[in-house]
Amino acid sequence: xxxxxxxxxxxxxxxxxxxxxxxxxxxxxxxxxxxxxxxxxxxxxxxxxxxxxxxxxxxxxxxxxxxxxxxxxxxxxxxxxxxxxxxxxxxxxxxxxxxxxxxxxxxxxxxxxxxxxxxxxxxxxxxxxxxxxxxxxxxxxxxxxxxxxxxxxxxxxxxxxxxxxxxxxxxxxxxxxxxxxxxxxxxxxxxxxxxxxxxxxxxxxxxxxxxxxxxxxxxxxxxxxxxxxxxxxxxxxxxxxxxxxxxxxxxxxxxxxxxxxxxxxxxxxxxxxxxxxxxxxxxxxxxxxxxxxxxxxxxxxxxxxxxxxxxxxxxxxxxxxxxxxxxxxxxxxxxxxxxxxxxxxxxxxxxxxxxxxxxxxxxxxxxxxxxxxxxxxxxxxxxxxxxxxxxxxxxxxxxxxxxxxxxxxxxxxxxxxxxxxxxxxxxxxxxxx
Amino acid sequence: xxxxxxxxxxxxxxxxxxxxxxxxxxxxxxxxxxxxxxxxxxxxxxxxxxxxxxxxxxxxxxxxxxxxxxxxxxxxxxxxxxxxxxxxxxxxxxxxxxxxxxxxxxxxxxxxxxxxxxxxxxxxxxxxxxxxxxxxxxxxxxxxxxxxxxxxxxxxxxxxxxxxxxxxxxxxxxxxxxxxxxxxxxxxxxxxxxxxxxxxxxxxxxxxxxxxxxxxxxxxxxxxxxxxxxxxxxxxxxxxxxxxxxxxxxxxxxxxxxxxxxxxxxxxxxxxxxxxxxxxxxxxxxxxxxxxxxxxxxxxxxxxxxxxxxxxxxxxxxxxxxxxxxxxxxxxxxxxxxxxxxxxxxxxxxxxxxxxxxxxxxxxxxxxxxxxxxxxxxxxxxxxxxxxxxxxxxxxxxxxxxxxxxxxxxxxxxxxxxxxxxxxxxxxxxxxx
Numbered sequence: 001x002x003x004x005x006x007x008x009x010x011x012x013x014x015x016x017x018x019x020x021x022x023x024x025x026x027x028x029x030x031x032x033x034x035x036x037x038x039x040x041x042x043x044x045x046x047x048x049x050x051x052x053x054x055x056x057x058x059x060x061x062x063x064x065x066x067x068x069x070x071x072x073x074x075x076x077x078x079x080x081x082x083x084x085x086x087x088x089x090x091x092x093x094x095x096x097x098x099x100x101x102x103x104x105x106x107x108x109x110x111x112x113x114x115x116x117x118x119x120x121x122x123x124x125x126x127x128x129x130x131x132x133x134x135x136x137x138x139x140x141x142x143x144x145x146x147x148x149x150x151x152x153x154x155x156x157x158x159x160x161x162x163x164x165x166x167x168x169x170x171x172x173x174x175x176x177x178x179x180x181x182x183x184x185x186x187x188x189x190x191x192x193x194x195x196x197x198x199x200x201x202x203x204x205x206x207x208x209x210x211x212x213x214x215x216x217x218x219x220x221x222x223x224x225x226x227x228x229x230x231x232x233x234x235x236x237x238x239x240x241x242x243x244x245x246x247x248x249x250x251x252x253x254x255x256x257x258x259x260x261x262x263x264x265x266x267x268x269x270x271x272x273x274x275x276x277x278x279x280x281x282x283x284x285x286x287x288x289x290x291x292x293x294x295x296x297x298x299x300x301x302x303x304x305x306x307x308x309x310x311x312x313x314x315x316x317x318x319x320x321x322x323x324x325x326x327x328x329x330x331x332x333x334x335x336x337x338x339x340x341x342x343x344x345x346x347x348x349x350x351x352x353x354x355x356x357x358x359x360x361x362x363x364x365x366x367x368x369x370x371x372x373x374x375x376x377x378x379x380x381x382x383x384x385x386x387x388x389x390x391x392x393x394x395x396x397x398x399x400x401x402x403x404x405x406x407x408x409x410x411x412x413x414x415x416x417x418x419x420x421x422x423x424x425x426x427x428x429x430x431x432x433x
Numbered sequence: 434x435x436x437x438x439x440x441x442x443x444x445x446x447x448x449x450x451x452x453x454x455x456x457x458x459x460x461x462x463x464x465x466x467x468x469x470x471x472x473x474x475x476x477x478x479x480x481x482x483x484x485x486x487x488x489x490x491x492x493x494x495x496x497x498x499x500x501x502x503x504x505x506x507x508x509x510x511x512x513x514x515x516x517x518x519x520x521x522x523x524x525x526x527x528x529x530x531x532x533x534x535x536x537x538x539x540x541x542x543x544x545x546x547x548x549x550x551x552x553x554x555x556x557x558x559x560x561x562x563x564x565x566x567x568x569x570x571x572x573x574x575x576x577x578x579x580x581x582x583x584x585x586x587x588x589x590x591x592x593x594x595x596x597x598x599x600x601x602x603x604x605x606x607x608x609x610x611x612x613x614x615x616x617x618x619x620x621x622x623x624x625x626x627x628x629x630x631x632x633x634x635x636x637x638x639x640x641x642x643x644x645x646x647x648x649x650x651x652x653x654x655x656x657x658x659x660x661x662x663x664x665x666x667x668x669x670x671x672x673x674x675x676x677x678x679x680x681x682x683x684x685x686x687x688x689x690x691x692x693x694x695x696x697x698x699x700x701x702x703x704x705x706x707x708x709x710x711x712x713x714x715x716x717x718x719x720x721x722x723x724x725x726x727x728x729x730x731x732x733x734x735x736x737x738x739x740x741x742x743x744x745x746x747x748x749x750x751x752x753x754x755x756x757x758x759x760x761x762x763x764x765x766x767x768x769x770x771x772x773x774x775x776x777x778x779x780x781x782x783x784x785x786x787x788x789x790x791x792x793x794x795x796x797x798x799x800x801x802x803x804x805x806x807x808x809x810x811x812x813x814x815x816x817x818x819x820x821x822x823x824x825x826x827x828x829x830x831x832x833x834x835x836x837x838x839x840x841x842x843x844x845x846x847x848x849x850x851x852x853x854x855x856x857x858x859x860x861x862x863x864x865x866x
Contacts, residue, residue: 085838106796131847361838363539364823405518405794414564
């Protein structure tokens with residue numbers, strides 16, 4: 001336990017320091033080779049990587065449509081209900097974000113429009129690893145579906161000779177995804193960025209992944225003009241603000257649900273009660289004992305801080321300074337503080353709003369800025385699947401009036417041809433009269 | 434003149450090829466040194482660069498407030514009117530983009546919100562060069578003002594021992610900017626990214642610039658966690674689609690108003706009439722003769738293509754393939770085609786809507802994606818000065834119902850602690866009853 005007010009600003013800063021993550025030059029070099037291979041050899045490179053990295057003896061790339069359609073038969077009724085509900089809630093929340101074009105007249109005869117265009121082709125990456133991640137399909141796939149993107153590619157690795165997990169397929173089916181590629185890592189990112197015989201080229205790539213995936217996304221965004229990626233990825237983190245009446249078991253459970261994500265996860269508790277912090281420490285030890293990912297969670301807890309603050313108001317200041325991906329407010333009444341929330345990715349209000357609700361099913365998106373990016377970056381939202389452009393339509397009399405603004409500015413900026421494009425038209429208007 | 438249908442796809446692609454731009458390793462190395470100097474030495478480094486690069490004998494950094502306030506006295510009535518009008522139109526169009534928070538219940542007892550937060554501190558860069566660019570101040574400053582950002586820093590270089598241009602100061606004054614820094618290039622970007630004694634540190638940096646500015650922006654975005662920049666910058670470009678009744682003088686004037694921007698600018702004409710193309714060629718020669726930036730425009734024209742298409746519909750296909758920053762439609766009736774517009778940054782409809790209207794005063798933003806980025810990137814808009822975050826609030830009964838979605842998904846993903854954070858609460862609810 002760290003007593004915030006008794007520490008120097010150096011110790012305070014160290015308590016909020018994130019574990020260092022820097023991509024090694026080795027990761028970059030490997031990714032560059034993979035990118036070049038996929039660009040040159042297409043499907044062949046992907047298949048050879050599936051053998052090498054995913055231990056598949058007879059890899060394939062595309063999942064046949066009837067396999068996607070038949071997926072729900074392999075699911076328990078409970079899991080199907082869960083996926084259906086998560087899908088419906090995420091859809092409801094993001095549907096409300098559908099953008100509306102704007103059209104207005106800025107002065108007589110001058111009409112300006114802001115228009116939204118869905119990004120035409122998007123790629124979604126879903127990591128493999130120890131368990132399938134249907135929630136990751138939903139959190140990205142629903143948005144692609146709502147945007148009306150013409151092409152949606154989902155890529156995910158399959159390990160060994162297992163079949164692709166039916167929960168992944170069913171979530172993809174609900175999202176209307178028909179192009180599902182069994183491929184992972186930097187190779188899958190390269191395939192979506194360059195296109196191959198089986199994989200359509202996309203304009204923007206979404207999705208989390210390991211250091212190879214992250215590096216490959218950065219490389220394609222830097223080197224292919226127009227290629228975009230969702231946001232910088234980093235280790236996951238939670239900050240809990242709890243008051244003197246909070247339930248230490250709930251606090252410990254929330255801290256652990258973040259800690260089990262990865263050894264580089266970070267969890268921070270800010271509390272105004274020494275007794276609650278001590279009880280939380282005990283609850284952490286107790287709950288940790290039963291977790292299947294106990295070792296991961298233990299490593300993450302080593303990066304983490306339980307901090308005693310003077311007041312809940314001070315906790316919000318410290319939280320704004322840290323900028324947490326997830327911010328949980330276990331407060332009797334959070335209302336007076338909600339306006340003080342700053343630099344958080346997603347906020348969970350009250351004793352009965354655990355982070356796992358947002359991770360899976362409340363409706364908010366679980367793709368969030370982390371590692372201090374939440375001061376500037378947004379939680380994933382529907383507009384990330386759109387771009388805006390503008391349109392202006394000006395009448396003759398509109399241009400005549402507007403020229404009084406354009407010409408002196410073009411003159412001040414020394415741009416003759418800019419002025420000429422207007423005055424040549426004014427002359428034509430005069431000659432007509 | 435290139436006849437589109439008679440050419441191979443290779444020649445077609447070559448006609449739409451953009452001039453290569455790649456930052457040299459030398460630019461990168463210089464920028465890294467400048468960044469390190471400013472980070473270490475702050476104001477001292479900026480002042481020494483102002484002497485070295487801007488030939489200032491007695492440089493200063495901050496423009497005093499009374500100088501900003503007195504700026505309009507030095508402007509002609511015409512230029513003041515122009516700046517006032519451009520400011521008002523840009524403000525009107527972007528004010529309509531002010532975002533509204535979203536709040537809804539996805540299922541009983543589960544309330545989700547999407548909230549907008551202004552990015553707290555933003556930096557605006559305005560290039561110097563041969564002429565002052567008050568329009569660049571307006572196109573960025575109005576948005577910062579409307580967002581309500583707490584800190585807005587504007588940096589612009591001043592050459593030699595001249596005073597900073599009053600048109601820049603007056604535009605800044607209208608936008609409510611009080612922190613105005615006389616500093617340019619990579620040094621100014623570093624100052625806003627790291628902060629110095631005189632320059633507040635910002636979270637996001639906007640604005641165009643030369644290769645040093647662009648490189649410095651990329652470097653700070655890559656190396657400082659959470660630091661954001663507006664969009665990748667590239668050479669400016671226009672594509673004009675004109676029909677058989679279009680005015681060749683207007684076409685030539687629009688092509689030249691783009692060409693005068695820089696030798697690497699690109700201009701493309703797509704027209705369904707050979708005669709109009711020939712008349713445009715003649716008009717280009719005639720108009721070019723009188724331009725003060727004749728040499729620049731001539732060089733740009735060398736990168737450019739006048740293309741004969743079969744039909745206006747085909748022109749829209751070619752335009753979508755190119756993805757122009759500016760798209761001008763000199764068509765008798767553009768209406769049937771407006772839905773076919775794709776991958777354009779800003780569209781100018783009709784014979785009396787020249788690009789210079791949007792560059793200065795119609796109300797739309799002149800900061801646009803270029804170099805093929807318009808398939809994925811947006812024209813600068815008010816949301817670029819905001820970030821979104823989400824909030825969820827769940828009741829006991831809400832969580833009880835939602836747990837049927839959370840628990841099977843946590844189980845499928847092998848995340849025990851995620852499930853535990855819910856079940857520990859369900860138990861508490863049960864014990865209360």
